[in-house]
Amino acid sequence: MIAHDRRGHGRSDETDTGNDMKRYAQEVVEFVVHLDLQNAVHIGHSTGGGEVARYAARAENGRIAKAALLGAVPPIMLQTAANPDGFNRDDADVKHGMINDWRRQSMMGGAQAHYDCIGAFSETDFSDDLKSLTIPVLVLHGEGDQIVPIANSAELASNLLSKGTLKTYPDLSHGFVAAHPDIVNPDLLAFVKS
Numbered sequence: 001m002i003a004h005d006r007r008g009h010g011r012s013d014e015t016d017t018g019n020d021m022k023r024y025a026q027e028v029v030e031f032v033v034h035l036d037l038q039n040a041v042h043i044g045h046s047t048g049g050g051e052v053a054r055y056a057a058r059a060e061n062g063r064i065a066k067a068a069l070l071g072a073v074p075p076i077m078l079q080t081a082a083n084p085d086g087f088n089r090d091d092a093d094v095k096h097g098m099i100n101d102w103r104r105q106s107m108m109g110g111a112q113a114h115y116d117c118i119g120a121f122s123e124t125d126f127s128d129d130l131k132s133l134t135i136p137v138l139v140l141h142g143e144g145d146q147i148v149p150i151a152n153s154a155e156l157a158s159n160l161l162s163k164g165t166l167k168t169y170p171d172l173s174h175g176f177v178a179a180h181p182d183i184v185n186p187d188l189l190a191f192v193k194s
């Protein structure tokens with residue numbers, strides 16, 4: 001398994017420009033070529049799911065075999081005429097431990113990169129990226145996701161994929177990957193092995 005920190009996040013250098021999906025995906029292209037990865041499975045959560053979708057649509061033949069989008073933002077988060085639904089649920093069950101962990105993670109990165117990332121994940125329309133994919137794509141999503149509501153994301157995204165599979169988890173939140181690895185990891189492993 002190989003993981004990277006998106007520019008300005010985690011332990012990567014702080015950046016004040018280029019914090020957009022085009023650049024995020026281009027850096028994955030360069031990273032994959034540098035490591036000469038072949039037939040890789042790319043997995044992304046939340047914004048990372050958008051990054052995976054954008055990269056997969058631009059990957060060189062043979063570089064990517066499959067993709068998994070977990071609690072991912074595609075096709076588009078921004079409220080537009082084409083995406084008129086709102087984003088919040090009144091009955092959300094907030095997990096303060098998860099909020100504290102996300103705060104901890106955000107404090108490790110650059111303020112400008114995080115600020116710009118909000119626009120990158122919410123305003124980018126991934127519809128054409130999803131439509132262009134011919135590889136198998138697993139879409140996993142918590143039905144209780146308050147941050148990336150399932151109806152505006154996973155349900156729409158899976159309909160745009162030619163080889164997409166949608167699996168949802170009742171009552172699980174946006175942080176389902178970290179909070180419930182015992183549930184998620186077997187599904188991911190089965191997909192990777194299939």
